[in-house]
Amino acid sequence: xxxxxxxxxxxxxxxxxxxxxxxxxxxxxxxxxxxxxxxxxxxxxxxxxxxxxxxxxxxxxxxxxxxxxxxxxxxxxxxxxxxxxxxxxxxxxxxxxxxxxxxxxxxxxxxxxxxxxxxxxxxxxxxxxxxxxxxxxxxxxxxxxxxxxxxxxxxxxxxxxxxxxxxxxxxxxxxxxxxxxxxxxxxxxxxxxxxxxxxxxxxxxxxxxxxxxxxxxxxxxxxxxxxxxxxxxxxxxxxxxxxxxxxxxxxxxxxxxxxxxxxxxxxxxxxxxxxxxxxxxxxxxxxxxxxxxxxxxxxxxxxxxxxxxxx
Amino acid sequence: xxxxxxxxxxxxxxxxxxxxxxxxxxxxxxxxxxxxxxxxxxxxxxxxxxxxxxxxxxxxxxxxxxxxxxxxxxxxxxxxxxxxxxxxxxxxxxxxxxxxxxxxxxxxxxxxxxxxxxxxx
Numbered sequence: 001x002x003x004x005x006x007x008x009x010x011x012x013x014x015x016x017x018x019x020x021x022x023x024x025x026x027x028x029x030x031x032x033x034x035x036x037x038x039x040x041x042x043x044x045x046x047x048x049x050x051x052x053x054x055x056x057x058x059x060x061x062x063x064x065x066x067x068x069x070x071x072x073x074x075x076x077x078x079x080x081x082x083x084x085x086x087x088x089x090x091x092x093x094x095x096x097x098x099x100x101x102x103x104x105x106x107x108x109x110x111x112x113x114x115x116x117x118x119x120x121x122x123x124x125x126x127x128x129x130x131x132x133x134x135x136x137x138x139x140x141x142x143x144x145x146x147x148x149x150x151x152x153x154x155x156x157x158x159x160x161x162x163x164x165x166x167x168x169x170x171x172x173x174x175x176x177x178x179x180x181x182x183x184x185x186x187x188x189x190x191x192x193x194x195x196x197x198x199x200x201x202x203x204x205x206x207x208x209x210x211x212x213x214x215x216x217x218x219x220x221x222x223x224x225x226x227x228x229x230x231x232x233x234x235x236x237x238x239x240x241x242x243x244x245x246x247x248x249x250x251x252x253x254x255x256x257x258x259x260x261x262x263x264x265x266x267x268x269x270x271x272x273x274x275x276x277x278x279x280x281x282x283x284x285x286x287x288x289x290x291x292x293x294x295x296x297x298x299x300x301x302x303x304x305x306x307x308x309x310x311x
Numbered sequence: 312x313x314x315x316x317x318x319x320x321x322x323x324x325x326x327x328x329x330x331x332x333x334x335x336x337x338x339x340x341x342x343x344x345x346x347x348x349x350x351x352x353x354x355x356x357x358x359x360x361x362x363x364x365x366x367x368x369x370x371x372x373x374x375x376x377x378x379x380x381x382x383x384x385x386x387x388x389x390x391x392x393x394x395x396x397x398x399x400x401x402x403x404x405x406x407x408x409x410x411x412x413x414x415x416x417x418x419x420x421x422x423x424x425x426x427x428x429x430x431x432x
Contacts, residue, residue, distance in 0.1 A: 079427075157396065157414050161421045165428050166405060166412040175398040 005045035009033070009064075012052050017065050017142070018198045020220040032067040036060075066143035068218075073111040074162035076118045077213070081242045084264035085209065086122045089240045093208055094129055096238060101133045106207045108231075109215035110139035110192060113150030114163070117182055119211070120189040121172055138204060140195035147192050153182035197227055201234045208236045214244035225253045232256060232268055241266040313431060314338040314355075318348040318374065319363040319392070324415075328361055328392070331419050335432065345369030349377055356383045359431050361422075362409075364393035364400070372407055379408045388429040392417060 006026060013019040021028065029045070037048050040060070052061050076082050093103060103123075107116040116139035123135055141147050160169055160180045173180040195204070197215070210231055216224045228241075232255035235241060241256055242265045243249070249256045249266055256266040315337045317328045329339045340357060342348035344366040351357075360378070364371040371391060378384045391404045392413040401412050411425045426432045 158418075158421070161414060161417065161424070163424060166401060166409075170398070170402060170405065 002044070002046065005049055008049040009045060009052075012049060013065065013068060014220070016061070017196065018220075018223045019065070019068060019218045020223070021068070021218075028068060033064060036063060036067060062144075066145060072214075073114045074159065075114045075164040075168075077115065077163055078245050079163075080245075080264050081211070081213065082118055082122060084262050085119065085240075085242070086126065088262050089209060089265065090122070090126055091129075092238070094126075094133075097208070101130075102135075103130070103133060103209075104136045104138065104205065104207045105209045106204060106211070107137070107139040108195075108197060108210060108212040110141045110150055111143075111146045112155075113139065113146075113153060113190070113192070114155075114159070115139075115211060115213065116150070116190045116192075117153065117172075117186060118163070120186050121168055123189065124172075124186070135189070137190045138207075139190050139192050140204070141192075142194065142196050144194055147194055150190075151187075151192050153187045154179045155181075198223075201230050204234065206234050206236060208239045209242070210235055210239070211242045213242055214247065216243065216247050221252065228252050228255050235268060237268055239268065241268075312336060312338045313358040314340060315359045315361060315431075316340045316342060316348060316351060316357040317361045318342045318345065318366070318371065319361075320344055320366040321363070324363070324392075328422070331422055332361075335423065335426070345371060345374030345377075348374055349381075352378060352381060352384070352387075356381075357387055359388040359390065359426070359429070361390050361392050364391060364395040364404070372404065375404070375407050375409060388431055390425055390429060392422075 006029060009029065010021045013021060033048070034045070037045055040048070042048055042051075048060075048064070051057055052064065055061070097103065105119060105123075107119065110116050116137055120137055123130075123137065127133075139150065141150070154176065155173075156179060160173060169180065172186045173182055197219075212227075212231065216227065219227065228249060231241060240259070249258065256268060259265050259267050315332055317325050317332070317339060318341075319325050319328070320343050325341050329341070332339045337359075340351065342351050346369040348360070348362075349369065352360075362371045362375065369377075371393060375389055375391075378389070388410045389408065390411040390413060391401075391409045392415065393400075394415040395401075395404075396414040401414075404412055410429045413421055413425050423432060
């Protein structure tokens with residue numbers, strides 16, 4: 001791959017999507033973009049960059065951006081963030097929001113849906129502690145193909161075995177031939193929408209918890225800081241931000257600080273409002289609903305599928 | 312070092328499982344079918360069992376039902392690892408006392424993940 005073409009594509013992606021690709025990501029271009037070059041019967045990466053720069057083929061431009069932002073994802077990835085969400089963050093929020101009884105969670109890089117559905121399973125299991133609550137789980141991603149799969153909630157045998165316990169599989173999925181599909185009760189808990197993190201977050205409303213895991217790594221320091229600053233504005237003062245295991249807010253402004261006790265999430269820095277501290281919720285602007293809020297209700301237990309013969 | 316008994320009639324599967332599990336610092340023992348596994352467990356109870364379903368002499372489900380009736384057969388973790396991939400089969404295995412279930416084909420990541428889920432890693 002010619003260095004000049006690689007640099008030109010990197011510059012294009014940074015300018016249009018804020019994506020940062022250094023030399024270590026060159027393999028991603030080789031594995032994800034070169035197949036597009038080949039399919040389009042172009043002479044090479046340089047030809048693709050020319051087309052992109054011309055700005056006349058939006059579909060192709062969108063495809064290239066999406067190809068570069070596909071995240072590896074699986075259910076309950078890294079486990080600890082989900083444990084802390086269930087055992088630390090959620091109980092605090094349940095206690096602090098007894099009057100409003102609303103919870104809004106944003107998954108900012110939903111990819112093919114495993115992360116938001118993992119959270120939906122936790123929320124379902126906690127539903128007996130949240131009677132009458134209105135819970136919204138908003139899941140966004142820049143890539144429409146990923147969102148299409150996420151909405152279908154249909155996964156391969158391999159995918160449902162990565163991170164998902166068999167108990168969860170049987171309770172929340174049904175087998176459809178070689179695939180497994182999440183039951184409607186789980187799917188209906190998540191609202192998916194296409195969203196670019198460079199867009200204005202205000203249209204999403206306010207949130208109590210944000211999961212933005214393994215996506216900041218794609219951005220440069222200035223963009224990361226900007227995203228965190230804007231997330232700080234839409235996160236409740238006592239809210240929690242979950243980043244990827246290898247991601248940190250160090251050197252990215254003072255909007256967030258690591259929660260030193262649990263070391264699994266970040267709280268809004270500098271305002272003395274970490275989880276567990278007394279909070280004042282009256283100043284929080286009401287969330288902007290994106291869809292009709294539905295009271296959380298426990299899902300039906302899995303029922304043996306009679307259409308599946310036993311060998 | 313925790314001992315895990317791999318019960319599978321396929322030498323290839325046993326070899327692959329042994330390699331992965333040895334890397335994970337398990338002491339690996341092997342049995343070719345359910346009855347051999349039951350004899351093994353009657354003499355020395357392993358910490359965990361990786362169990363195929365379709366085997367000659369005694370299949371995995373029959374083994375599990377007999378195993379859970381052994382005096383010390385309640386506590387070891389049993390993870391099915393089988394090509395019986397139907398939802399109803401999985402339910403039968405879990406109802407019979409399996410702790411986790413791996414659908415073949417599997418890879419190292421899935422095996423590690425399932426063992427982690429039952430607290431062995």
